[in-house]
Amino acid sequence: MATTMSWEDKKRFVRRLAGGGRGFADRYGFRVTNNPASLFQLLYLSILLRRPGDPRRAAQTAQALRDQGWESAARMSRSAQETRAATLRSCGRRDADELAGRLGDLAALVTERYRGDLRRLRGVAKYDAVRERAALKRLPAVDDEVVDLFFREVQALWREVPPSADRRALTAARRLGLGRSADDLAALAGSRESEKLAWLVGALAIVDLDDRYQQIAA
Template identity: 35%
Template sequence: MSEAVETAARLLRERGQTYAREAGITLRDKPAPLYQLLVLTLLCSTRIHADIATAATRELFRAGLRTPRAMADSGWQDRVDALGRAHYVRYDESTATALGRGAELLLDRWRGDLRRLRGEADGDRAAVHRLLQEFPRIGPVGADVFCREVQGVWPELRPSFDRRARDAAASLGLPADGDALGALVPGPELPALAAALVRVELS
């Protein structure tokens, strides 16, 4: 086993929890978990600590806001209150607005199903990235987060390692090239490796 493969395996053991898993999302290629990942992505798209973003995601889900229809039908104050309970306070009001508008966009354009966005992109990674940025608050970094996590169930996005993950890889003596990094672990484990590298970079 090469040193790089051993390092990747150690990263998976020590830090390989995806952010989706931390937020309580069992990610599958189904409408509800894909939407839940979009919620997490939106919450991660502000200058706020990842732990607070994942806690806020769990709080929204505890409030029953697990689908775009539930989010769109919820009251703005209910969303603000859920975010506040997780101490997601600096951006709570604007984020509550973005959550509502994003849910409405998903319902209106893709009938509440991000698999339709995937179909519109037709296997084009750049198109997925561009379409995700049509949601309020989600920019290039947020689109990177979504692609990094969803590559486990959308194989056409593999490998997805954003700048943070690649920088961390280089600091650990691993390849900084996405394809070379992706060759270190089986495809389904790529989200965990990407998350582990981001956790290294953030620490």
């Protein structure tokens, strides 16, 4: 349902979409701040969003993990696998045992390799997004799609991350006639180095998730 709009109309449209000043993670209660706990939560939220199932339930599962006190890599690494699995099962995860193991491995490796702080990963990668992607993919349960979801959020903080948009956001952008790439969206947002792009991409992802195309077009 691509719409025909002038460039200025598109810019006004994306300003309205991003006007809430919140990205996808923030809308689900995960603050996007450059501290170790926040970054680790964004990473495991991205892993949960990557897995099959309802993204809302994935966000609720991430909230449940955080509510158990596992807001940091160090704390999650000290938790028992069965306790993690029980929490995941209570959220309806059929893969609870396997996922609990993967999250435990993730937390342990982030704690061991980066002292629980993904900012150290960034430093080791010399603030280069390609190296950051490669380093993240060496962590358990992290693949390119997880990195895309993580970068979608942290591009507001990590200025070296290129304009990043996940599959849902790009689907919405295409259907709304706003472009086909993260670069297209960055041009409309007005800056490659602004949290405005993260807000826009998050808003578009939610439009697709909630199937709000008719409402938005109206």
